[in-house]
Amino acid sequence: MTSTRPRYSRLVAALPAVVPFVPPEALERQIGAELRLRIGANESNFGPSPKAVAAMTAAAARVNWYCDPEGHVLREAIAARHGIRRDNVVLGAGIDDLLGLVVRTVIDPGDAVVMSHGAYPTFAFHVNGFGGKLVTVPYRDDRNDPEALAAAAQRSGARLLYLSNPDNPTGSWLRAAAQTALLAALPEGCLLVLDEAYADFAPADAVPETAAEDPRLIRMRTFSKAHGMAGARIGYAIAPAEMVRSFDKIRHHFGVNRVAQEGALASLGDAEFIASVRREVEAGKRHYERLAAALGLKALPSATNFVAIDCGRAERAKAILAALLEKERVFIRMPGVAPLNRCIRVSVGTEAERRLFGEALERVLADIPA
Amino acid sequence: MTSTRPRYSRLVAALPAVVPFVPPEALERQIGAELRLRIGANESNFGPSPKAVAAMTAAAARVNWYCDPEGHVLREAIAARHGIRRDNVVLGAGIDDLLGLVVRTVIDPGDAVVMSHGAYPTFAFHVNGFGGKLVTVPYRDDRNDPEALAAAAQRSGARLLYLSNPDNPTGSWLRAAAQTALLAALPEGCLLVLDEAYADFAPADAVPETAAEDPRLIRMRTFSKAHGMAGARIGYAIAPAEMVRSFDKIRHHFGVNRVAQEGALASLGDAEFIASVRREVEAGKRHYERLAAALGLKALPSATNFVAIDCGRAERAKAILAALLEKERVFIRMPGVAPLNRCIRVSVGTEAERRLFGEALERVLADIPA
Numbered sequence: 123m124t125s126t127r128p129r130y131s132r133l134v135a136a137l138p139a140v141v142p143f144v145p146p147e148a149l150e151r152q153i154g155a156e157l158r159l160r161i162g163a164n165e166s167n168f169g170p171s172p173k174a175v176a177a178m179t180a181a182a183a184r185v186n187w188y189c190d191p192e193g194h195v196l197r198e199a200i201a202a203r204h205g206i207r208r209d210n211v212v213l214g215a216g217i218d219d220l221l222g223l224v225v226r227t228v229i230d231p232g233d234a235v236v237m238s239h240g241a242y243p244t245f246a247f248h249v250n251g252f253g254g255k256l257v258t259v260p261y262r263d264d265r266n267d268p269e270a271l272a273a274a275a276q277r278s279g280a281r282l283l284y285l286s287n288p289d290n291p292t293g294s295w296l297r298a299a300a301q302t303a304l305l306a307a308l309p310e311g312c313l314l315v316l317d318e319a320y321a322d323f324a325p326a327d328a329v330p331e332t333a334a335e336d337p338r339l340i341r342m343r344t345f346s347k348a349h350g351m352a353g354a355r356i357g358y359a360i361a362p363a364e365m366v367r368s369f370d371k372i373r374h375h376f377g378v379n380r381v382a383q384e385g386a387l388a389s390l391g392d393a394e395f396i397a398s399v400r401r402e403v404e405a406g407k408r409h410y411e412r413l414a415a416a417l418g419l420k421a422l423p424s425a426t427n428f429v430a431i432d433c434g435r436a437e438r439a440k441a442i443l444a445a446l447l448e449k450e451r452v453f454i455r456m457p458g459v460a461p462l463n464r465c466i467r468v469s470v471g472t473e474a475e476r477r478l479f480g481e482a483l484e485r486v487l488a489d490i491p492a
Numbered sequence: 493m494t495s496t497r498p499r500y501s502r503l504v505a506a507l508p509a510v511v512p513f514v515p516p517e518a519l520e521r522q523i524g525a526e527l528r529l530r531i532g533a534n535e536s537n538f539g540p541s542p543k544a545v546a547a548m549t550a551a552a553a554r555v556n557w558y559c560d561p562e563g564h565v566l567r568e569a570i571a572a573r574h575g576i577r578r579d580n581v582v583l584g585a586g587i588d589d590l591l592g593l594v595v596r597t598v599i600d601p602g603d604a605v606v607m608s609h610g611a612y613p614t615f616a617f618h619v620n621g622f623g624g625k626l627v628t629v630p631y632r633d634d635r636n637d638p639e640a641l642a643a644a645a646q647r648s649g650a651r652l653l654y655l656s657n658p659d660n661p662t663g664s665w666l667r668a669a670a671q672t673a674l675l676a677a678l679p680e681g682c683l684l685v686l687d688e689a690y691a692d693f694a695p696a697d698a699v700p701e702t703a704a705e706d707p708r709l710i711r712m713r714t715f716s717k718a719h720g721m722a723g724a725r726i727g728y729a730i731a732p733a734e735m736v737r738s739f740d741k742i743r744h745h746f747g748v749n750r751v752a753q754e755g756a757l758a759s760l761g762d763a764e765f766i767a768s769v770r771r772e773v774e775a776g777k778r779h780y781e782r783l784a785a786a787l788g789l790k791a792l793p794s795a796t797n798f799v800a801i802d803c804g805r806a807e808r809a810k811a812i813l814a815a816l817l818e819k820e821r822v823f824i825r826m827p828g829v830a831p832l833n834r835c836i837r838v839s840v841g842t843e844a845e846r847r848l849f850g851e852a853l854e855r856v857l858a859d860i861p862a
Contacts, residue, residue: 353750380723
């Protein structure tokens with residue numbers, strides 16, 4: 123044993139050197155130019171609420187003070203909105219943070235965790251990072267397959283089952299009845315992690331209110347999507363009060379920054395702005411459907427702020443993605459694994475951005491065989 | 493096994509339900525009134541740099557975009573400032589985040605970790621949270637005792653040795669020669685975690701530049717103190733490039749928010765502001781020394797933005813702290829364990845705040861026996 127290089131924990135030493143996402147900034151450094159369109163990370167190009175901007179601006183001048191680590195005021199507001207108690211709400215620095223927290227709280231090394239194959243890479247990153255054993259289930263008809271997910275959880279004795287609803291990267295959604303059936307089919311002691319990042323864009327019966335004290339369920343929401351605050355890093359989860367208290371044993375108490383807490387509170391109070399974003403996103407999805415159809419492609423139905431566009435074959439989707447970046451300086455993403463990787467995934471931008479995207483897509487398709 | 497209550501990992505199930513700090517906001521809820529003075533958390537009441545505020549205000553309007561998870565621009569600026577390479581810099585959501593990261597990266601359950609008894613509670617929180625075995629060493633003459641710390645690391649085969657320099661809660665500091673001697677006395681494979689949160693207030697020879705590739709050392713800095721950005725949540729560590737790459741395996745890639753990154757970059761560029769804060773803090777420490785002496789108390793020497801004031805006995809310090817809160821609505825803190833708990837710890841506020849503090853302290857001392 124020498125001290126000529128650092129030593130690592132067994133878990134970390136065994137992990138591969140992968141990162142979940144290549145960011146648009148790295149792509150800009152790669153192509154040596156600024157992107158013309160940034161519509162790949164499902165950010166909201168409709169921006170944050172003006173009320174949230176005003177609150178964040180005020181908070182910036184008081185940023186010498188730590189945040190309230192109990193997030194008292196914001197949790198009260200969130201609880202009121204859902205008709206639950208503050209004790210059932212935990213804040214996090216985005217859903218990414220909350221996913222890490224729930225994995226760490228529940229999973230011992232070797233425990234099984236079930237998710238759809240090709241679902242949110244950052245959740246898989248956390249499961250691997252804490253030594254969980256990932257069990258994946260294929261998408262079926264470009265949707266999560268709740269019966270197969272539950273069956274896999276039963277077979278593996280899973281402690282966690284992750285479901286993004288509405289789903290990323292497909293845009294599909296499960297209605298309340300399917301969620302209730304999934305909960306009922308979970309094995310004993312398995313927790314359903316319902317990632318509702320795109321809830322604000324979903325039909326009401328896809329994101330029903332639930333009993334906050336249901337020990338089988340934790341639901342996660344974010345201010346990164348409809349609220350247009352991805353860069354602020356704030357989200358929350360609804361969970362049994364005992365679980366929220368358990369998070370207190372390990373969470374970063376001062377980790378949800380003051381600017382984000384103030385901005386989120388103001389944004390929660392701006393229902394009109396969120397409604398306007400929702401209308402814009404609906405119009406934008408119709409726009410993308412027309413664009414896709416006009417170019418001989420097919421947009422998958424979506425309850426989110428993005429659309430997966432079926433390009434027929436993985437090689438074609440990859441070529442389109444690369445050409446959009448390199449020839450057009452347009453940033454989009456695509457699902458990483460089959461069969462979804464025959465699609466590209468495009469976030470809904472403003473009308474001007476959508477038009478630019480349509481023109482860029484038409485140009486690159488001219489050079490790429492069907 | 494039933495699903496009537498959530499199940500937890502072995503580590504989390506075994507943890508006590510403690511939180512590292514009671515925040516001033518919780519104290520306000522407890523006393524049912526607003527605090528008059530908030531000088532307990534070593535926040536900088538001189539605020540953030542106006543340049544940082546301007547940058548954060550601009551960032552708030554673009555907060556719909558995720559941050560650059562590689563923190564490329566800010567890491568370049570930090571590297572330039574220290575004369576090192578970007579690959580030796582990792583960003584975190586404050587030093588709290590970085591401490592969690594290094595513990596998780598290095599410690600397997602049962603591994604020994606050495607720190608001074610009564611040093612930063614959040615570091616102990618992380619060690620416990622990842623199953624490390626804390627070995628503590630008493631302060632000696634109100635200072636960290638590097639020889640005893642190294643000896644404890646040798647005896648226990650520690651993987652980490654934590655040292656806050658300048659120190660919290662004493663304000664004391666170790667010079668370069670003592671740090672070099674401590675590094676040389678570490679057991680093989682033990683990493684020195686040098687928490688330099690208060691570096692901006694320290695004499696130059698207490699915070700020397702070091703070889704970034706030294707495998708025995710990770711140094712941590714924050715924008716929470718002199719830069720006045722505690723609520724923004726941003727700090728950085730300097731470590732061997734291989735260790736920085738290992739952090740990438742587990743860190744929250746998008747966790748350092750955009751507003752904080754932009755604010756920190758601007759603040760780094762405002763050396764004049766930081767110099768003015770340093771002058772104010774120096775003047776404030778002299779002010780506190782005079783205040784303490786006039787009341788028959790003694791301020792410990794400090795290389796930070798706070799002063800520990802020796803009140804003679806733990807009971808007296810506790811009584812002063814309680815009376816300041818309840819009668820005067822003044823928030824300060826005190827060390828949690830003997831022998832330091834005969835002190836109260838007061839952050840340097842503005843001149844007006846210091847005068848108010850002196851008056852409040854004088855009033856409460858009138859009712860508390862020596």
